[in-house]
Amino acid sequence: MEDKNMVIQDKNTIKLEKKDLKKSWLLWVTFGQACYNYERMQGLGFCHSMKPIIERLYPNDKQGRKEAMKRHLTYYNTENNWGASIAGIAASMEEEKRNGADIPDESINGVKTALMGPLAGIGDTITQSLVKTILLGIGIELALKGSILGPLIFLIGLSIYTLGVSYYSYFFGYRSGKASIIKILGSGIIREVTEALGVLGMMVLGALIVTNIGVTTPLTFVVSDMTVSMQGVLDSILPSLIPLTLFLLTYYLVNKGMKPIKIIGIMFVVGTIGSLLGILA
Amino acid sequence: MLFFHALLMATIVWLLNSVCPMWLKWSTYLGAPLISGLINGIILGDVAYGLQFGATVMMAFLGIAVVGNAVPSDVCLAGYVGVTMSMLAGVDPAVGLTVSATLGALGTIATPAYMTINSFWVHRADKYAEEGNTKGIFYMNALAPLVFTFFLYFIPSFICIYFGSPLLDSLLSILPAWITAALSTVGHILPALGLAMLMQLLFKNSLIPFLILGFAIAGYLKLGIIPIAIIGTALALMHYMYTRKAEV
Numbered sequence: 001m002e003d004k005n006m007v008i009q010d011k012n013t014i015k016l017e018k019k020d021l022k023k024s025w026l027l028w029v030t031f032g033q034a035c036y037n038y039e040r041m042q043g044l045g046f047c048h049s050m051k052p053i054i055e056r057l058y059p060n061d062k063q064g065r066k067e068a069m070k071r072h073l074t075y076y077n078t079e080n081n082w083g084a085s086i087a088g089i090a091a092s093m094e095e096e097k098r099n100g101a102d103i104p105d106e107s108i109n110g111v112k113t114a115l116m117g118p119l120a121g122i123g124d125t126i127t128q129s130l131v132k133t134i135l136l137g138i139g140i141e142l143a144l145k146g147s148i149l150g151p152l153i154f155l156i157g158l159s160i161y162t163l164g165v166s167y168y169s170y171f172f173g174y175r176s177g178k179a180s181i182i183k184i185l186g187s188g189i190i191r192e193v194t195e196a197l198g199v200l201g202m203m204v205l206g207a208l209i210v211t212n213i214g215v216t217t218p219l220t221f222v223v224s225d226m227t228v229s230m231q232g233v234l235d236s237i238l239p240s241l242i243p244l245t246l247f248l249l250t251y252y253l254v255n256k257g258m259k260p261i262k263i264i265g266i267m268f269v270v271g272t273i274g275s276l277l278g279i280l281a
Numbered sequence: 282m283l284f285f286h287a288l289l290m291a292t293i294v295w296l297l298n299s300v301c302p303m304w305l306k307w308s309t310y311l312g313a314p315l316i317s318g319l320i321n322g323i324i325l326g327d328v329a330y331g332l333q334f335g336a337t338v339m340m341a342f343l344g345i346a347v348v349g350n351a352v353p354s355d356v357c358l359a360g361y362v363g364v365t366m367s368m369l370a371g372v373d374p375a376v377g378l379t380v381s382a383t384l385g386a387l388g389t390i391a392t393p394a395y396m397t398i399n400s401f402w403v404h405r406a407d408k409y410a411e412e413g414n415t416k417g418i419f420y421m422n423a424l425a426p427l428v429f430t431f432f433l434y435f436i437p438s439f440i441c442i443y444f445g446s447p448l449l450d451s452l453l454s455i456l457p458a459w460i461t462a463a464l465s466t467v468g469h470i471l472p473a474l475g476l477a478m479l480m481q482l483l484f485k486n487s488l489i490p491f492l493i494l495g496f497a498i499a500g501y502l503k504l505g506i507i508p509i510a511i512i513g514t515a516l517a518l519m520h521y522m523y524t525r526k527a528e529v
Binding site: 029030031032033034035036037038039040043044045047048051054055062063065066069070073080125127128129132133134136137138139140141143144146147148150151152154155156157158159161162163166192193195196197198199200201202203204205206207208209210211212213214215216238239240243244246247250251253254255259260261263264267268270271272274275276280281 | 299300302303304305306307308309311312315316318319328329332333335336337339340343344345353354375382386393395396397398399400402403406407409410411412413415418419421422423425426459462463465466467468469470471472473474476477478479480481482483485487488489491492493494495496497498499500501504505506507509510512513514516517518520521524525
């Protein structure tokens with residue numbers, strides 16, 4: 001809140017209460033993406049999350065409410081959990097604006113637009129490719145062993161993560177304001193942390209190649225009256241050699257930019273032919 | 282029984298594509314097959330089958346996070362409709378995986394449809410904003426999205442499960458063994474795609490050693506994901522501390 005000195009302190013000042021902010025956070029993390037659409041993505045959801053803020057700041061001021069609502073009905077799209085910090089910043093800017101700070105509409109929207117991209121990038125990397133992958137990896141493994149804890153750990157673990165991260169982000173954004181978020185984004189610490197988390201992600205990914213790709217070969221051949229299973233031979237060289245090979249080939253195709261639906265088509269062909277010839281199972 | 286079963290599953294799919302709380306949606310949508318396997322297992326009175334089934338189908342969808350618009354199969358439809366139908370048919374999980382992924386691929390046409398139609402409510406919300414009516418924003422955002430998704434998700438899901446499951450059951454039972462064997466092989470290959478897409482997100486030359494490490498620990502030492510994640514955390518901390526020191 002760098003504009004502190006500009007806030008006119010008189011009896012007309014309206015301060016946001018903790019419960020308004022909590023309501024606003026809960027609305028965001030509950031309905032932020034309820035009316036997802038191509039035109040404005042999470043725009044309506046964001047406006048909805050500002051409802052308690054707007055109602056507190058403009059209780060008997062229809063014009064003020066109207067302008068604030070229109071301000072927040074613009075195009076908006078970010079990651080739900082880390083992006084909650086932007087809603088916190090917006091709440092603090094709305095509060096300052098209502099209390100006399102000279103903040104034009106464009107500057108509130110400017111902050112939202114400037115931050116939504118970078119925070120979506122960080123949030124998607126951490127939430128989607130790391131937290132979700134690890135929790136799912138654990139969930140699948142436990143479920144395969146027949147433990148009901150598998151789905152439950154995933155369900156509860158991810159819900160705690162989304163609620164916790166979004167709550168912390170929202171209040172961090174509200175308290176620290178846009179300056180500190182921009183500072184963090186520019187400091188390189190995010191890059192270091194995501195790379196460190198990448199270490200964990202890649203290790204789990206390496207393990208998932210072994211546990212999740214279940215292709216084997218039923219091939220056998222006879223060497224001097226002895227039936228030898230091809231799979232056994234392969235396992236003695238490198239366990240999960242077939243899954244690894246298929247994974248690397250698929251990665252090559254994905255990296256070349258081939259459409260996933262086309263790759264699925266190829267997998268259908270390879271799987272069917274491989275199965276018919278008795279090479280793969 | 283099938284009626285209520287179909288009703289429950291169709292309702293879940295409907296809510297997940299409209300107003301289900303976002304914090305709960307993260308796990309119930311992205312983990313759809315895993316969660317659905319458990320629910321179906323409980324309903325059908327065979328939790329072990331449900332867990333096995335959910336986990337197997339989930340493998341194919343693990344890497345297929347919501348990565349941009351390149352999602353080849355709708356996790357939610359595959360998870361709740363595909364898994365339910367295949368479990369009702371009582372097939373092998375690997376065959377069910379292929380059935381689910383195919384259904385999910387068909388389901389991807391629903392996403393652009395609802396994302397387009399939902400704009401309608403935003404324009405209504407514009408009007409409420411013009412009137413300074415904050416309640417209107419709540420109605421448009423938290424209730425209105427239920428309308429179109431009822432026709433786009435609830436009805437098709439209900440029809441698929443209620444009328445389609447007996448059909449799928451008889452179809453799968455008359456299929457020759459070689460086709461089910463082929464479907465099961467495809468099911469074993471499919472998870473490679475999700476993992477490859479995941480690796481595209483994570484990939485950095487400096488991280489290759491950790492991929493090898495994870496592969497070797499799982500392949501040779503047969504350790505599970507939890508111990509590997511713990512070792513990974515230790516290495517991640519080391520990586521963070523040492524690369525930071527180098528910069529100072």
